[in-house]
Amino acid sequence: MGTSTFAERLSQIQEEVAEAALGSGRAPEDITLIGVSKRKPVEDMQQAYEAGLRDFGENRAQEVRDKFPGFNPPDIVRHFIGHLQSNKVKYLPGRVDIIHTIDSIRIADAIDERFGAQDLAIPVLVEINISGESNKEGVDPFKALELAAYCSEKSNLEFQGLMTIGPLTADSGRIRQAFREMKLIHEQVVRQLGSSGKAAILSMGMSSDFKIAIEEGATHIRVGTALFGAREY
Numbered sequence: 145m146g147t148s149t150f151a152e153r154l155s156q157i158q159e160e161v162a163e164a165a166l167g168s169g170r171a172p173e174d175i176t177l178i179g180v181s182k183r184k185p186v187e188d189m190q191q192a193y194e195a196g197l198r199d200f201g202e203n204r205a206q207e208v209r210d211k212f213p214g215f216n217p218p219d220i221v222r223h224f225i226g227h228l229q230s231n232k233v234k235y236l237p238g239r240v241d242i243i244h245t246i247d248s249i250r251i252a253d254a255i256d257e258r259f260g261a262q263d264l265a266i267p268v269l270v271e272i273n274i275s276g277e278s279n280k281e282g283v284d285p286f287k288a289l290e291l292a293a294y295c296s297e298k299s300n301l302e303f304q305g306l307m308t309i310g311p312l313t314a315d316s317g318r319i320r321q322a323f324r325e326m327k328l329i330h331e332q333v334v335r336q337l338g339s340s341g342k343a344a345i346l347s348m349g350m351s352s353d354f355k356i357a358i359e360e361g362a363t364h365i366r367v368g369t370a371l372f373g374a375r376e377y
């Protein structure tokens with residue numbers, strides 16, 4: 145990251161987003177940039193907010209619990225993008241605005257129940273394991289529609305689309321192919337369940353592959369390192 149400021153990195157990424165969008169005949173405004181602030185202190189998030197970032201991504205339930213009371217401007221959107229265990233769902237109601245990572249009926253039920261208990265409805269995405277890598281979370285592509293339909297029947301879940309993590313490879317052709325398959329699955333889900341604009345979200349692309357993701361139809365990209373700098377785990 146050198147000595148660049150957050151504001152400089154943000155405008156650099158925004159430029160790249162606009163370029164990728166325009167280059168593929170899309171409007172830059174149709175792409176939401178989520179800044180992934182996991183493992184970063186609230187001071188960094190505050191700085192990001194002052195630079196204009198409004199969408200924040202976190203991937204651990206306890207981190208959400210610990211951070212958002214201390215950083216919660218009224219106009220931010222808090223995205224939960226991590227793998228969820230049922231016993232951690234209790235930390236999320238009132239602290240996140242959308243969950244990207246529904247990958248089982250069990251977790252869908254747990255979220256529906258916990259948010260329902262507080263009279264809250266929560267927008268959700270179904271996570272797909274598009275690359276078939278065994279270490280990846282997410283449902284098999286052929287189960288996407290079934291789980292999406294299940295979510296859209298739940299009274300406290302608002303099904304809004306799909307999410308994936310691209311294959312871990314330097315081969316941009318393989319990455320593009322995976323995102324292209326996601327787009328096809330997304331189109332199928334929209335045809336079946338997308339009446340009146342529901343299911344419109346396609347969340348894919350990270351620091352290393354967000355341009356390809358935009359070219360292949362992502363509506364939401366999740367960028368951590370390129371915005372906030374490297375993480376210490």
Ligand SMILES: *Cc1c(COP(=O)(O)O)cnc(C)c1O
Pocket residue numbers: 180182203225226309349350351352366367368369370
């Ligand atoms: C950490 C994370 C990101 C951001 O990754 P970078 O490579 O740092 O941009 C995006 N999506 C998910 C699900 C993540 O866990």
